[in-house]
Amino acid sequence: MKLNDLLNEGMEFGTCKLETREDGTRVFSDPSSRQEEQNCPFCESGKQTYGDDTYDCEYCKGSGKTMEWVSDSPEMQVSNANGMAIQRDILGLEKPDYGGSIPPEKLPELRKKLFRMVNIDKDRESMHQAPTDQQGKVSVSHQGNVATIRRGARMISPGRSDDQVLSYAQRLLELVDYAIKNNLYVAWA
Numbered sequence: 001m002k003l004n005d006l007l008n009e010g011m012e013f014g015t016c017k018l019e020t021r022e023d024g025t026r027v028f029s030d031p032s033s034r035q036e037e038q039n040c041p042f043c044e045s046g047k048q049t050y051g052d053d054t055y056d057c058e059y060c061k062g063s064g065k066t067m068e069w070v071s072d073s074p075e076m077q078v079s080n081a082n083g084m085a086i087q088r089d090i091l092g093l094e095k096p097d098y099g100g101s102i103p104p105e106k107l108p109e110l111r112k113k114l115f116r117m118v119n120i121d122k123d124r125e126s127m128h129q130a131p132t133d134q135q136g137k138v139s140v141s142h143q144g145n146v147a148t149i150r151r152g153a154r155m156i157s158p159g160r161s162d163d164q165v166l167s168y169a170q171r172l173l174e175l176v177d178y179a180i181k182n183n184l185y186v187a188w189a
């Protein structure tokens, strides 16, 4: 896991290998993932300052370097709502979920669909969504001679533009190409 993953809420699409362990458990893994030395994201050369004090960074123990997981495989981060829409309208799944995968043998067909979505405007229309701005309902409740007025929350949805749908399709096409080339699953979580 990369540090960024801790900060992101939402869904990540990527590619991975399905392995069966000796005890029969099936696990997904990223064959290109490895640990690499990187500059510590929390300090400057191992030192942190707090007011006038300078002290050794606790995260990297003052070395200024940390080992982080890195990977060459393409990935795509989206909000949960967009992740669900991608599964429904691009991947064609009837029951979108917070995690799932598509096996290598089904990818050539998906690749054709994505290729059309990238190149034919009309094939992206089902995923467009107009922005909405709805003021919640007002409700009044009476208790004795006191009336309490509650106003529902304002719900704003930024919608989904053609540019956004196009960028999902392009990114997924890269992912599927990479998966086909390396005989991997496309998976999300």
Ligand SMILES: [Zn+2]
Pocket (backbone or CB within 6 Å): 040, 041, 042, 043, 044, 046, 047, 057, 058, 059, 060, 061, 062, 063, 064, 065
């Ligand atoms: Zn540090």
